Amino acid sequence: NRQLSDAEFARLAPPELKARLFANENPFGPSEKARKAIIDHLSTSYQYAFMHFDTLVQKVLAHEGIQKDMLLFSSGSSPLLMAAAIAFCREGGNLVTGDPTYDDLPEQAERFGATCKKVPLTADYKLDLDAMEKAVDANTKLVYICNPNNPTATAVDIAKLQSFCERVSKKTMVMVDEAYIDYMPDPAAATMIAAVKKGQNIIVARTFSKLYGFAGLRVGYMIALPETVKKLEVLTPGMFSISGPAIHAATAAYQDKEFLSGALAKTNESKAFLYKTLTAEGYSYIPSVANFVMFPVKMDSERFVQEMMKRGVGVRPWKFGGKEWCRVSIGRMDEMEAFAAAFKEIS
């Protein structure tokens, strides 16, 4: 029941797609300020950017109210997920996570010698925190929580996650992947960074790849206790893996409220159009708190995706809970219209 990774799927997707709705990217980014920063610093990109990196670091520290030794940057959050897999799973044991969830860390953990305990989602397609807590045993090296969850775009109750983290982090390391948290109505209330600040054994992973629109620029970071940062720092290439233009772009874009709320509004407009299209064709969907929507299809999901792809629309197939599913990333309105036209032909 293994799903194709983003990289594997990208190799199958023709480059001339009308609608690129398969990788949860944000076509409304990067922001004007980020683009200008890249252009302004292109001619000095022969220089190592270490003198500028600290400006970005200081911005994040000030915004989150944390010390420098609690922050670790990387070229996107993927290297941090991999570092966590190496740090906690290379001596075996198990990793507890949801099913389905973002498979990158679980797959790395298996590569490095751990087994995965994948706990099915609840009936409303959320991470089943109670069952996940029960799955934690003396051999659990890491618990991976993706919130909002990819591929279902559902989020767990914040108070419930807080109490889960408080209890479970006393037994083992908990990693909370907040890649899509910027799409939630109140990210500051939903984040588990406050739990780290209280001294809990938690890693929060963040990325500029989603609402900031930096997937191809590669900037991400994690926030954890200093001893955890030290443990993972030696397993990542650190700031030298992020290019100078990307550092400048992230510095210019970070917490740019006007851009973020604009991109969110456009995402929500496209999402509302998608909901309407699905409903009009007699389809249901899982209500989404992120920039993608999962809905059940009425044929084999891989065939569905092939048919969409033939019509220039790239979406992703899934199989779980005994059903066939399609995950659609939210794109520009012209892309959603291309989706609707192709979907009407085959639904």
Ligand code: PLP
């Ligand atoms: N975490 C989740 C939940 C994701 O969906 C993705 C990418 O789709 C990533 C992490 C990796 O993001 P990046 O390495 O671009 O920060």
